[in-house]
Amino acid sequence: xxxxxxxxxxxxxxxxxxxxxxxxxxxxxxxxxxxxxxxxxxxxxxxxxxxxxxxxxxx
Numbered sequence: 001x002x003x004x005x006x007x008x009x010x011x012x013x014x015x016x017x018x019x020x021x022x023x024x025x026x027x028x029x030x031x032x033x034x035x036x037x038x039x040x041x042x043x044x045x046x047x048x049x050x051x052x053x054x055x056x057x058x059x
Contacts, residue, residue: 011019029037
């Protein structure tokens with residue numbers, strides 16, 4: 001049986017200010033970083049598909 005999910009903590013004061021400041025900062029991504037991220041994503045999708053195929057064969 002699954003355990004219940006805990007409530008999300010609420011930030012106040014300085015923690016809330018720092019969190020909001022970091023969320024408003026846009027992170028830049030170089031074309032090389034984007035290409036690497038996309039390649040990793042495609043590899044993950046292939047691994048997932050292969051795992052699903054293997055699981056279906058064994059059932």
